[in-house]
Amino acid sequence: MTDDDRQLRVSKIRNGTVIDHITGGQSLNVLAILGIDGTSGDSVSVAMNMPSERLGRKDIVKVEGRELSQEEVDVLSLIAPAASINIVRNYEVVEKHRVERPDVVVGILECPNHNCITTENEPVESRFAVTDDGVRCEYCNTIIRDDLPAHILAE
Amino acid sequence: MPSAVVVFPQPPFPPAIASMAGVVPAWDLNPRSVRVGGFKTIGSAVPCEMRHDHIISATQLTRADIEAVLDHAADIAEEPSAYADRHSDKLLGMLFFEPSTRTKMSFTTAMKRLGGDIVDMGSVESSSVKKGESLADTVRVVEGYADALVLRHPMEGSAKMASEFVDVPLVNAGDGAGQHPTQTLLDLYTIRENAGFDDLTIGIMGDLKYGRTVHSLAHALTTVDARQHFISPESLQLPRSVRVDLHDEGADVREHTDLDEVLPKLDVLYVTRIQRERFPDESEYRAVAGEYQIDADTLEAASDDLTVMHPLPRVDEIAHDVDGTTYAKYFQQAHNGVPVRMALLDLMLGGEQ
Numbered sequence: 001m002t003d004d005d006r007q008l009r010v011s012k013i014r015n016g017t018v019i020d021h022i023t024g025g026q027s028l029n030v031l032a033i034l035g036i037d038g039t040s041g042d043s044v045s046v047a048m049n050m051p052s053e054r055l056g057r058k059d060i061v062k063v064e065g066r067e068l069s070q071e072e073v074d075v076l077s078l079i080a081p082a083a084s085i086n087i088v089r090n091y092e093v094v095e096k097h098r099v100e101r102p103d104v105v106v107g108i109l110e111c112p113n114h115n116c117i118t119t120e121n122e123p124v125e126s127r128f129a130v131t132d133d134g135v136r137c138e139y140c141n142t143i144i145r146d147d148l149p150a151h152i153l154a155e
Numbered sequence: 156m157p158s159a160v161v162v163f164p165q166p167p168f169p170p171a172i173a174s175m176a177g178v179v180p181a182w183d184l185n186p187r188s189v190r191v192g193g194f195k196t197i198g199s200a201v202p203c204e205m206r207h208d209h210i211i212s213a214t215q216l217t218r219a220d221i222e223a224v225l226d227h228a229a230d231i232a233e234e235p236s237a238y239a240d241r242h243s244d245k246l247l248g249m250l251f252f253e254p255s256t257r258t259k260m261s262f263t264t265a266m267k268r269l270g271g272d273i274v275d276m277g278s279v280e281s282s283s284v285k286k287g288e289s290l291a292d293t294v295r296v297v298e299g300y301a302d303a304l305v306l307r308h309p310m311e312g313s314a315k316m317a318s319e320f321v322d323v324p325l326v327n328a329g330d331g332a333g334q335h336p337t338q339t340l341l342d343l344y345t346i347r348e349n350a351g352f353d354d355l356t357i358g359i360m361g362d363l364k365y366g367r368t369v370h371s372l373a374h375a376l377t378t379v380d381a382r383q384h385f386i387s388p389e390s391l392q393l394p395r396s397v398r399v400d401l402h403d404e405g406a407d408v409r410e411h412t413d414l415d416e417v418l419p420k421l422d423v424l425y426v427t428r429i430q431r432e433r434f435p436d437e438s439e440y441r442a443v444a445g446e447y448q449i450d451a452d453t454l455e456a457a458s459d460d461l462t463v464m465h466p467l468p469r470v471d472e473i474a475h476d477v478d479g480t481t482y483a484k485y486f487q488q489a490h491n492g493v494p495v496r497m498a499l500l501d502l503m504l505g506g507e508q
Contacts, residue, residue, distance in 0.1 A: 115311050116311050117315075120310065122291050123291050139315050139316060140311030141311075141396040141400075143399065
């Protein structure tokens with residue numbers, strides 16, 4: 001019996017996106033940010049805390065039937081800066097790239113300032129400028145430096 | 156009619172932010188193209204530019220913007236009658252979601268002194284807001300009634316959000332603990348008149364954490380290269396976001412808990428009220444607030460040329476015995492709200508001579 005045989009392996013996807021090298025433990029937040037909750041019926045595989053030479057441990061997410069755009073995935077850099085994106089068509093990786101830090105994130109995070117207008121019932125999405133060491137609300141200027149996942153907007 | 160002249164540029168965000176957010180980066184057009192001449196010349200044949208610039212934050216004001224408004228305010232103060240019919244066909248929409256006496260009255264006075272008039276939403280209790288209308292809806296309705304809007308609202312970011320929903324110019328008259336840029340302009344006007352901007356050392360004392368007046372003023376003072384001393388109890392120091400900005404802008408800022416050590420160096424002492432509701436109990440409030448009150452005795456250590464300012468209303472942070480001294484400029488400061496707001500409204504409304 002080889003090592004491979006004893007591991008439960010996540011099957012390859014036919015068409016879709018594989019997000020690899022996600023910071024260990026962050027895959028559920030990645031899915032939350034991408035708005036993937038399984039209701040579409042397409043298969044979604046999640047592997048958490050896999051051994052990784054580069055990261056120590058990493059998460060992997062495989063999304064069948066959906067090709068994520070660069071804009072969609074760049075926001076992941078806030079919680080998984082090392083993540084890599086593989087676009088798969090007919091079992092082949094046709095595109096591979098890293099996430100890049102965006103200049104602004106819209107509608108992803110909730111402003112922690114309860115007195116910020118974006119937390120009210122107004123027709124406006126939250127908007128944060130991404131700075132070197134955090135993000136900053138473009139409405140009330142509140143800065144978030146730590147624990148960004150805790151501020152992900154609940155759908 | 157208008158060419159795209161941006162006199163009050165938005166913060167210089169990299170164009171990438173603007174384009175990603177799907178908005179036109181208006182500040183990218185030519186942020187430094189401040190046209191002073193067009194509106195400075197009274198009775199000039201040169202028509203003013205039609206203006207659609209929102210005044211949301213002191214951080215958007217360049218030194219040239221500030222000087223242009225203050226120069227214009229000085230011209231108006233010198234000969235107010237020359238402006239009496241300037242905007243006789245214009246209406247200013249007043250949206251005050253919080254009580255206000257001097258800001259609201261001075262905007263009203265300024266608009267009427269320009270020959271225009273106001274339309275007032277009235278108090279929140281008697282308005283559609285009470286029925287649960289969103290701010291975005293309220294401003295979209297009222298922009299149809301008025302040529303410009305003035306907004307005071309208890310939540311931070313409200314003015315910026317509101318400005319995204321309207322095409323008429325909108326002035327932030329205070330958004331929660333955020334910004335109050337027109338107060339800043341009248342403060343700067345008073346400072347310039349009394350102490351000048353050259354080699355200026357200013358102390359700002361009191362509630363620096365929640366005081367929006369202070370936040371706006373600190374940005375603008377950085378723009379005019381003033382040395383700033385902040386004097387407050389530790390629990391009411393400047394918030395992180397403001398400190399980060401001032402640091403990024405290269406401000407000359409020092410923080411103190413005691414006025415005595417800096418008072419003799421100051422050209423201007425700007426006092427703000429410490430509010431009872433910032434403290435868990437009455438005795439703690441009294442103990443702390445008492446440390447940051449001044450009277451005529453306190454000021455004996457000050458320079459003879461010291462200018463004492465206060466955005467008002469005061470409670471007891473400046474004793475009445477200061478009122479009669481040459482230091483006291485806070486009533487003059489309040490009066491300056493009229494020419495400064497006249498200048499601002501005139502610039503925003505533009506229009507033909």
